Amino acid sequence: MAFRILITESISNEGIQRLQETPNVIVELRSNLDFKDLTAIIHQFDALIVRSQTQVTREIIEPATNLKIIGRAGVGVDNIDLDAATENGILVVNAPNGNTNSAAEHTMAMLMALSRNIPQAYHALKQNKWDRKQYIGVELKDKTLGIIGLGRIGAEVAYRARGQRMNVIAYDPFLTKEKASKMGIEYGSIQAVLQSADFITVHTPLLKETKHLLNRDAFERMKPGVQIINCARGGIIDEDALYEAIISKKVVGAALDVLEEEPFLQHKLLELPEVIATPHLGASTIEAQENVAVDVCQDILRYIHGGVVRNPVNLPSLDKEFYRKIEPYFHLGEKLGEFLIYLADESPEEITISYAGDITSYELSPLSRKIIKGILKRHLGTHVNEINALYLANRKDIQIHESKTSTKKGFSNLITVELKTKSTKRNVSGTLLNGLGARIVKIDHFSVDVTPKGHIIVIHHTDQPGVIGKMGSLLANHDINIATMQVDRSDIGGDAIMMLKVDKHVEEVVLNKLMMLEDIHYVRAIDL
Numbered sequence: 174m175a176f177r178i179l180i181t182e183s184i185s186n187e188g189i190q191r192l193q194e195t196p197n198v199i200v201e202l203r204s205n206l207d208f209k210d211l212t213a214i215i216h217q218f219d220a221l222i223v224r225s226q227t228q229v230t231r232e233i234i235e236p237a238t239n240l241k242i243i244g245r246a247g248v249g250v251d252n253i254d255l256d257a258a259t260e261n262g263i264l265v266v267n268a269p270n271g272n273t274n275s276a277a278e279h280t281m282a283m284l285m286a287l288s289r290n291i292p293q294a295y296h297a298l299k300q301n302k303w304d305r306k307q308y309i310g311v312e313l314k315d316k317t318l319g320i321i322g323l324g325r326i327g328a329e330v331a332y333r334a335r336g337q338r339m340n341v342i343a344y345d346p347f348l349t350k351e352k353a354s355k356m357g358i359e360y361g362s363i364q365a366v367l368q369s370a371d372f373i374t375v376h377t378p379l380l381k382e383t384k385h386l387l388n389r390d391a392f393e394r395m396k397p398g399v400q401i402i403n404c405a406r407g408g409i410i411d412e413d414a415l416y417e418a419i420i421s422k423k424v425v426g427a428a429l430d431v432l433e434e435e436p437f438l439q440h441k442l443l444e445l446p447e448v449i450a451t452p453h454l455g456a457s458t459i460e461a462q463e464n465v466a467v468d469v470c471q472d473i474l475r476y477i478h479g480g481v482v483r484n485p486v487n488l489p490s491l492d493k494e495f496y497r498k499i500e501p502y503f504h505l506g507e508k509l510g511e512f513l514i515y516l517a518d519e520s521p522e523e524i525t526i527s528y529a530g531d532i533t534s535y536e537l538s539p540l541s542r543k544i545i546k547g548i549l550k551r552h553l554g555t556h557v558n559e560i561n562a563l564y565l566a567n568r569k570d571i572q573i574h575e576s577k578t579s580t581k582k583g584f585s586n587l588i589t590v591e592l593k594t595k596s597t598k599r600n601v602s603g604t605l606l607n608g609l610g611a612r613i614v615k616i617d618h619f620s621v622d623v624t625p626k627g628h629i630i631v632i633h634h635t636d637q638p639g640v641i642g643k644m645g646s647l648l649a650n651h652d653i654n655i656a657t658m659q660v661d662r663s664d665i666g667g668d669a670i671m672m673l674k675v676d677k678h679v680e681e682v683v684l685n686k687l688m689m690l691e692d693i694h695y696v697r698a699i700d701l
């Protein structure tokens with residue numbers, strides 16, 4: 174079946190072509206869809222690529238029954254409902270590096286246009302007005318630029334502002350005094366930035382915490398005559414508060430590339446002569462558009478080809494080398510989960526994953542997701558994946574615990590998964606044996622050695638002469654061939670376990686007959 178990709182906004186051909194050249198991939202470009210159209214057709218697609226103007230809300234995501242990946246050709250993902258995507262097991266990727274320069278350059282262009290009234294003067298000139306006095310500006314040199322959010326774009330703006338011989342003071346929760354001093358800028362609290370800056374530019378994402386970061390209270394703390402730039406996201410600035418601050422002359426200029434609602438036309442801020450604006454052009458350069466389109470399309474292709482995506486938004490990001498090393502454990506982990514859930518008769522309440530030995534040198538959360546996926550998949554089906562496994566476990570009130578010890582427990586690496594239900598605890602351990610691959614090496618307190626693959630029968634019995642013989646004849650009578658067999662016991666005549674690898678699926682009727690045999694207490698058939 175072909176992999177169908179819907180692109181709802183204009184993105185560079187450099188990216189689209191790579192998708193179109195891929196066999197079995199169908200690309201549809203539909204930049205004229207409204208919300209209703211998109212909701213009606215989204216179920217036909219495996220992937221969706223957007224920029225900032227398509228609102229990928231829960232109402233779009235829920236009917237998207239075939240959607241596997243959403244690509245954002247740009248940085249901000251505030252137009253995508255990430256919770257809804259995660260809950261529905263849809264991977265979201267973005268292109269965080271490709272437009273940094275362009276956004277930083279646009280910020281500088283806005284800063285310079287603002288300080289010298291260039292758009293206003295140009296506009297007057299176009300109307301045949303030669304007015305040199307009204308458009309007198311201020312120099313940037315020796316003025317203080319306050320930067321709120323010193324990530325990729327904020328930092329590039331800081332370097333450029335230093336080039337303009339401005340003093341720069343920045344606030345970012347991840348900024349340290351040492352890092353600031355290496356960059357030749359001052360580290361400040363948000364209050365210090367608000368109080369000392371002549372120009373303030375914001376470069377945070379739009380998050381719950383940054384919504385209306387510049388509000389009435391913030392404007393009150395600023396220096397009289399301050400000028401504001403927003404080339405990040407509408408919503409970071411409270412627009413009513415900015416409007417009032419301009420009317421009261423506290424703020425003497427604002428340059429806005431973004432507003433809370435886009436497209437923005439006939440907005441009251443645009444009626445003020447102190448406000449200059451562009452229609453969300455921060456990333457609109459040939460270079461940035463090529464970069465982000467190529468980056469996002471390459472990630473979609475990596476996804477299609479089963480590779481590691483570079484820029485996941487709702488999954489931990491994996492480095493290629495790390496992925497190569499951890500991938501064999503992924504397979505083992507998922508199989509341990511699938512195996513263990515067959516041993517449980519009741520619904521899982523707690524999952525405890527313990528890692529021991531060499532494996533603990535890795536970041537293990539992607540592996541834990543695989544194990545949980547393996548456990549949940551039996552009852553929740555293929556809908557479970559590594560993106561929504563934790564969310565679904567949480568929704569089912571299953572508690573997850575994880576522990577690690579670098580001490581080796583008989584094997585160079587060992588993964589033990591325990592499943593607690595209302596009345597029992599079952600556990601299974603597995604390892605990767607050098608050169609031999611994955612093995613299940615322990616079930617509860619019994620030692621075994623089984624490849625987690627194919628048809629397996631697990632039998633608990635009492636260690637008595639003849640049990641194995643009776644069981645073997647019964648299987649033979651049903652034409653079931655035993656490929657390998659493992660037995661372990663606690664002590665002579667005590668509890669024992671049998672693990673049989675057989676050549677075909679074992680029907681319920683055969684299992685029931687096995688259960689009727691004397692000294693057999695428990696039988697499970699597991700297909701891995």
Ligand SMILES: NC(=O)C1=CN([C@@H]2O[C@H](COP(=O)(O)OP(=O)(O)OC[C@H]3O[C@@H](n4cnc5c(N)ncnc54)[C@H](O)[C@@H]3O)[C@@H](O)[C@H]2O)C=CC1
Nearest residue numbers: 248249276322323324325326345376377378404405455456
């Ligand atoms: N106008 C446009 O066309 C464009 C706009 N953007 C916007 O710019 C934003 C920033 O982009 P990048 O620099 O690439 O992202 P980034 O993730 O590299 O940087 C964001 C920074 O904001 C900081 N931050 C978060 N909460 C904060 C808070 N409460 N106070 C201060 N700092 C805080 C983070 O620690 C981080 O360092 C994007 O999220 C996007 O919304 C990005 C590209 C183009």
Ligand SMILES: O=C(O)C(=O)COP(=O)(O)O
Nearest residue numbers: 224225226247248249456
């Ligand atoms: O990358 C971002 O966050 C941007 O805001 C750029 O938006 P755009 O892709 O130009 O609609």
